[in-house]
Every structure is written in structure tokens, then in C-alpha cells.
Amino acid sequence: MTIDLPLVARGKVREVYDAGEDRLLLVASDRISAYDHVLPTPIPDKGAVLTRLSVWWFEQLADVLAAHGAEHHLLPPTHLPAEVADRAMLVRRLEMAPVECVARGYLSGSGTVEYRRTGAIVDVELPAGLVEGSRLPEPVFTPSTKADVGEHDEAISFARTVELVGSARAEQLRELTLALYRRGHEVAQQAGIVLADTKFEFGVSGDTLVLADEVLTPDSSRFWPAVTWSPGAVQPSYDKQFVRDWLTSSGWDRQSPPPELPADVVDATRERYVAAYEALTGSSFG
């Protein structure tokens, strides 16, 4: 598949193309990553489901954005290249803020590692006695700087965020990130999904803050099934658990190139992405 546009950036599972006239084309692939590896077997429709979900969230979050004097970057889907139309977003090209805006409502992953080491996540103090999967008393803003391809983002303090974007913008990023997370968590809860944490990216257009990137997808967030939520262990992933369990049972050493997934794991995983979309939006994926 060749898109006749200049490639701007390539991530693990997505590409960004220059669509001209200050616009970009964000293309979500069917690739899936697990244990920091991109797997060789695509999940059919994953790119389309996650794109449709982002588009739906941009509409759902419009009131929260407006209440904070912010906008989003999505443009009407005109003239999308046919071969990627169902998994591409045409967006405004922005000056991107050099901060990954992470909101956490639960303790997990790198947050747990930091907490175990210091009782906090960088400069965000947390109460004693929390474990992997614990719900936090209040959602917290734990920004990070964008790492190079293949590296993990590095958590930074709010003071460092202020150095990077200025005080007023840093306050606005924190407030808006937490407001967007709260809305997402509320909607997800109704759908039987725990939105444990998420990462937003923002840009600016003139002096206006603009929500960019993909939004509240299982690739930018931790989705846990609500029915199995039980603090004290790594929580099952809503969408990737079949893949994780099969990779573990396959004996893969998590260092060498990962093995191909069997068809039943691919099918079950595709179904989880579709199920998440249909539970959140109330619409059939089709």
C-alpha cells in the first residue's frame, strides 16, 4: 500500500503523512504491539476500529474542550486516499507541545514502579498502601517527555512542564487533561470498561490549545474490563490479554523477534477491539 504523500513520522502502529495546506494524514495500521514489540501478525480492522473510536471521542469531548477554551485537530474527512480511508484522520497541522499529557486514575505500569521507589510519581505525592491496580483518590496529571522511537517516555515534574511550555499553558494542560480523562472514565465505566490511564497530545494553533493525536483508544490508554478489576496484581487488558497470554504460553523470550499469532488469537483480539468500540459508542462497527 503506497500513499502518495510525504511521510512525516512513523510510529510502531501508525504513520503521519503531509497532506499539504497545513494538514496531516494520520493513518492507523492493523499492527499490534505487545511487550514493547510490534508483532508480525496484523489484527484485521484494528486501525479502522481505533480511528472510528478517536473520531467518536472528538465529538464526545467537544463540550469539555470548549469549556477550557480549546479545540481539536480533526478536519472533515475529504479526499482521503481510498486504500486507507477507513483508518485515517485528516487533521490540522499544529505546533506540537513537547509534553505527553498523561492522566492516571489508577496505579499501573511505570506509575507503580515510581510509586514503589518513592511513594510518589515524580512530584505527585500519593497515599501509602497503594498496589498495582489501585484506584487513586483523585486522577493525577503525570506528564512525560517524548522519547526517541523505541525508548520509553520519561516522566517529568510539573515544574519541568512549566519550563517547557510556561506556567499558564502548563496549568491549562493539567486542567484540561484531567477534565478529558474524567469524562472518558465516566463514559467508559458505563460501558463496563475501566479507563485506568490515558495519554493526550496537544498542539497550539495561534494561541489556542488544540487536542491532537488519537484520543482515548486502547493504544493510547489502559482499558481494563470492569468485571475483573481487582487491585493487587497486573490487571487483565481489555484488548490485549489474549495476545499476552498466548505469547507467554508460546515460550517466547520477549527478546528475540516475536512469533506469528495463531488465527484464533487474531480473531478473538479483533473481536475485543470491536467490542470496545460497540460498548463505548453504542453503535455497531458494521
Ligand SMILES: CCOC(=O)Cn1cc(-c2ncnc(N)c2C#N)cn1
Ligand atoms: C507516527 C506517530 O506519531 C504521532 O502521531 C505523533 N505526531 C503527532 C504529530 C502532529 N504534528 C502536527 N500537527 C498534528 N495535528 C499532529 C498530530 N496528531 C506528528 N507526529
